[in-house]
Amino acid sequence: MTPGDRSVPPSPDDDAEPARQRGGTVTAEAAPEQDADQPGETERTILLPRISTDPVDDLVERVRPRLGRAVDALQVAAALEADGHTDRTAQVEYGYSDVFRLASEVFWRMGPPSPVDDQAGPSEATGTHRWDGLRTIAHGPLYLLPGAAFPAVLAVVGRPGLVLGLVMAGTLGWVYSGVAAYSAYRLLGLRRPGSASRVLRMAALTGPLLGVLLGAVMLPHHGLPLAVMMVCQLAYQMASTLLVFYRRESWLAVAMLPALLSGVAYLVVGGPALRRSAVTVAAVCVLATLAAALWAARPAAGAEEPAPRHPLWPEASMLLGVAGYGLCSAGLLFHAQAPYLDRLDVVVGAVPLFLSMGFVEWRTSRFPAAAIAATRRARRPDEFVAEVWRTVGRDVAACLAVPAVLGAALLAGLAHAKMLSAAGTVMTVAHVALAGAYYLAFLLTGRGRYGWLCLSIALVVALHVGVGALLGAAPLLGQHGSVFVDTSLYLGSIVLLQALFALGLLPVIGQVRHYR
Incomplete structure (x- = not known):
C-alpha cells in the first residue's frame, strides 16, 4: 500500500482535509451491503482513491502567490x-540534494508570470510588455554608440597602441562587468537590492581605477592619449552595465548623443579641429554616463533588507564560469578584429552583429515561454523535444536574418563607396553567423553550461589561429598572408562554433522538467 492509497472506515478523527490539502479529491463509494445476519457489517465504507500528486507541484502552488515574479x-x-x-527537508520530503536544487526546480515549474498577477490593466500591461521588448532590442544600437568616436581616437592614439589598449581594456571590462552584473542579479533574487546596488556602484568606481593602472603600465610606451582611452573605455562599459541593469537605456542614449554627433561630424568632414573636438566630447560624455549610472544605482532611502542567510561564495564556481565565458567571448571577437583596425572594409563587418545583439537578447528571453x-501541446516526450528544437531553429534563423539584412545594406554602402572587398564581405558574413552562435550561447548560459562554452570557444580560436599559421595567414602570429584566407578561416570557425553550441544544448534543452 502506498502513502496515497488509503481504504479505511470512517471515524471522527479521520476526514478528507489532508487529501484536499494534497490536491486530491474525496468521493464516497458504497460498499456492497452485507447480509443482515452479519452484525456490525451494515455500515458503508468510504474509499479514498489513490492520490498521486507530485509534492513539488504542491510546493509551487503554495509559493506562487508570493513569488509569481521571482527573478531567479x-x-x-x-x-x-x-x-x-x-x-534535510529537501532530501526527505522532495528528493533533492539541497534547498538550492529544490528551488531551481520550483523556479522552472513556476513558468512565466501569469497575466492575472499583473496589477496593471490589460492595455497598460500590453504596452509595458511591448516597451520591454523594444527596450531590449535597442541594446544593439546602444552597444555601438562609442564606435562613433573610434576614427577620431584612432587618429590621436595610433594603430599599434590602440590595438593593444582596446584588447586589454575591452577584455577586462567585458569580464568585470559580466561578473558584477551576475552578482547583482543574484543579490536581487535574494531580496537584497541594496547589496546589489553597492556591488554595482563599487564595480563602476573600481573599473575606471583598473583602467588607470593599465594606462600607467602603457604610459611609457604609448603616451597619455592611450591611457585616457583605456580609462574611458572601462568607465563606459561599467556605466552601461549599470544603466541597462536598472532599465535606464534612455539615459545612456541621451548622455552619449553628443559623442555620436561629434564623431559623425569628424568622419564626414575631417580635420584636426573636429578630431580634437570629437575626442574631447566623447570623454566628457563617458563621464556624464558614469555619473548617471551611479545616480541610477543609488539605494532606495529607508529600504530594509533581510539578514543574509547565505553569502555569494557558494556561487564561486558559477562566478568563475561567468568570468571565463566573458574572457573567451572577448578573445573570440578581438583576435579576429584587432589585426584589421586600419582596414575599414574589414573592421566594419562587426557592425551588423552589434546592431542586432539586442534582437538576439529579445529572442532568447522569449524562449522559456515558448518551451x-x-x-502543454506535446503528448509524448519525443514530441516535446522536437517542438523545442523547432523553436530553437526558428529563433536561430531569425537571429541570422536580422544581421543578414543589416549586413547586406552595409555591403551595398561599401560597394557604392568603392570600398567593398572580398575579405570585408567574408568578415561580414562571419559576424552574421556569430549572431546565431550568440543565441545558442545565451541558452547555454541559462543552463549554467559555462564550461562547455569556454571549451568550445577556446577550441575554435585555436583552430583559427593554428590553421592560419600553417597556411601563412595568422596576423596574431606576425604573419602577413592573405586577408581573404584569414577571414574565411574565421567564418569556418564560427560555423563550427554554432555546431558545438548546439551539441552542448543537446542533453539539456529537451528536459521537460525545466519548463513545467
Whole structure:
C-alpha cells in the first residue's frame, strides 16, 4: 500500500482535509451491503482513491502567490528557507540534494508570470510588455554608440597602441562587468537590492581605477592619449552595465548623443579641429554616463533588507564560469578584429552583429515561454523535444536574418563607396553567423553550461589561429598572408562554433522538467 492509497472506515478523527490539502479529491463509494445476519457489517465504507500528486507541484502552488515574479532560483531559495525548509527537508520530503536544487526546480515549474498577477490593466500591461521588448532590442544600437568616436581616437592614439589598449581594456571590462552584473542579479533574487546596488556602484568606481593602472603600465610606451582611452573605455562599459541593469537605456542614449554627433561630424568632414573636438566630447560624455549610472544605482532611502542567510561564495564556481565565458567571448571577437583596425572594409563587418545583439537578447528571453507552451501541446516526450528544437531553429534563423539584412545594406554602402572587398564581405558574413552562435550561447548560459562554452570557444580560436599559421595567414602570429584566407578561416570557425553550441544544448534543452 502506498502513502496515497488509503481504504479505511470512517471515524471522527479521520476526514478528507489532508487529501484536499494534497490536491486530491474525496468521493464516497458504497460498499456492497452485507447480509443482515452479519452484525456490525451494515455500515458503508468510504474509499479514498489513490492520490498521486507530485509534492513539488504542491510546493509551487503554495509559493506562487508570493513569488509569481521571482527573478531567479535564488529568490525562491530564500523564500523556502524563510518558510523553514532545510537541506534535510529537501532530501526527505522532495528528493533533492539541497534547498538550492529544490528551488531551481520550483523556479522552472513556476513558468512565466501569469497575466492575472499583473496589477496593471490589460492595455497598460500590453504596452509595458511591448516597451520591454523594444527596450531590449535597442541594446544593439546602444552597444555601438562609442564606435562613433573610434576614427577620431584612432587618429590621436595610433594603430599599434590602440590595438593593444582596446584588447586589454575591452577584455577586462567585458569580464568585470559580466561578473558584477551576475552578482547583482543574484543579490536581487535574494531580496537584497541594496547589496546589489553597492556591488554595482563599487564595480563602476573600481573599473575606471583598473583602467588607470593599465594606462600607467602603457604610459611609457604609448603616451597619455592611450591611457585616457583605456580609462574611458572601462568607465563606459561599467556605466552601461549599470544603466541597462536598472532599465535606464534612455539615459545612456541621451548622455552619449553628443559623442555620436561629434564623431559623425569628424568622419564626414575631417580635420584636426573636429578630431580634437570629437575626442574631447566623447570623454566628457563617458563621464556624464558614469555619473548617471551611479545616480541610477543609488539605494532606495529607508529600504530594509533581510539578514543574509547565505553569502555569494557558494556561487564561486558559477562566478568563475561567468568570468571565463566573458574572457573567451572577448578573445573570440578581438583576435579576429584587432589585426584589421586600419582596414575599414574589414573592421566594419562587426557592425551588423552589434546592431542586432539586442534582437538576439529579445529572442532568447522569449524562449522559456515558448518551451512552456510546448509542454502543454506535446503528448509524448519525443514530441516535446522536437517542438523545442523547432523553436530553437526558428529563433536561430531569425537571429541570422536580422544581421543578414543589416549586413547586406552595409555591403551595398561599401560597394557604392568603392570600398567593398572580398575579405570585408567574408568578415561580414562571419559576424552574421556569430549572431546565431550568440543565441545558442545565451541558452547555454541559462543552463549554467559555462564550461562547455569556454571549451568550445577556446577550441575554435585555436583552430583559427593554428590553421592560419600553417597556411601563412595568422596576423596574431606576425604573419602577413592573405586577408581573404584569414577571414574565411574565421567564418569556418564560427560555423563550427554554432555546431558545438548546439551539441552542448543537446542533453539539456529537451528536459521537460525545466519548463513545467
